[in-house]
Amino acid sequence: MSTPLPEYAIDRLRDRLDRLPLRERKKLRTRRAIQDHALRLFSERGYDETTVEQIAAAAEISPSTFFRYFPTKEDVVVTDEYDPIMAEMFREQPAELSPIEALRATFGEILPQMYQDELETITARMRLTATVPALRARTFESLREGTHAVLKEIIAERVGRSTDDPDVKTFTWAVLGVLQAAMYEWLDGAPIEELPALVDRNLEFLSRGCPL
Template sequence: MTVIAPGSAGRPSSPGARGPSAGEPDAPPQLGLRERKKLKTRIAIREATYRLIAEQGYEATTVEQIARAAEVSPSTVFRYFPTKEDIVLTDEFDPVLERLLRARPADEDPLESLMIVFREGFAVFAASDGDAVVERTRLILEVPAVRARMTETMAETSQVLIRALADRDGVDRDDLRPRVFAAAVTGVLREALLVWAERGHGGDLMAVVDEALGQLRGGLRLRPEGPSPTR
């Protein structure tokens, strides 16, 4: 769960976009028929959920209503999303995140790799479904159950980071270093999303993420660099 680029996996490039050059990773293989059907169902459920929430609010929206609107059974909804909160929070970006991270140069600074990968994800997101993340972060901010579930599901993204970065750097996945690094990054990303939502979704989300990750890179300080203020 990344809460950045819903539905980014498998989207075609924009017209005139540059294709991969020599030395760049090949495009991922196309989804098979079964995978495409699953993705279509997940998207239908998610779109129905957002539509109903916009009409009647989060608390008033039930899984049964979502199932009817998506033209599936309630059991199908639960098969794809264990809780109603998961419908709001789950996206398709974690596998893309892992693939892009593994494609970065092995000697590149891990934080720099992440900032580049997030920018790529945001570029796809901005060109496709920008309204979804606005609604998603609004619900995270306003609905305690969604916010609590977000904290739990961010652990899944943390595991993606641990796998990709530990394997790339040749360290054990149980080593404390990749685990602390992943926990710090996902915590920073969570707070950046909340700050952006608290500010009314104004400005560039990626700029907020860049600023937050930049603070992590420079060492955590509560005061800006410079002379101490006089009392």
């Protein structure tokens, strides 16, 4: 079990969200409300048995509004707002840190806060991803289109290279690989509260060149 964070540490993540422009905060609240209703309905009825129309009705919005926030039904499960926060935290790490060291510091801060603040939501999303084939496929697409692109940009900035640099691309995929390995270890039975430690262990292993 991970050690609970002090309240001031949890508040740091909330503060980052609170600093968003008012319009973005309103969009975030609406997106979270839709996701909450969707996860509740998936739990009650099953993922395949729940329609976008039912989610929209529960959230008191139109189906067209749903699709303004989530391009597909799968996205209501796999989408979150943490990539830009992660990027901000990464950019704030001391310049002398290597990309791996900066990533370990970033994930060491953001993951415990996420799991302590939104453990129930994250657990529901991960369990759905583990059991619904369409969600597993969409999760990979989301990683490639979202998280990979963000990681590639901030890593390239830190090392002073282009995002098209083959080494930057390869390094970024390696990072995503060890992150996914931590997730699959959880799927095999590790408590979800241990994910921050699993991620850090895997990043440290990557930093040593993955010796076997």
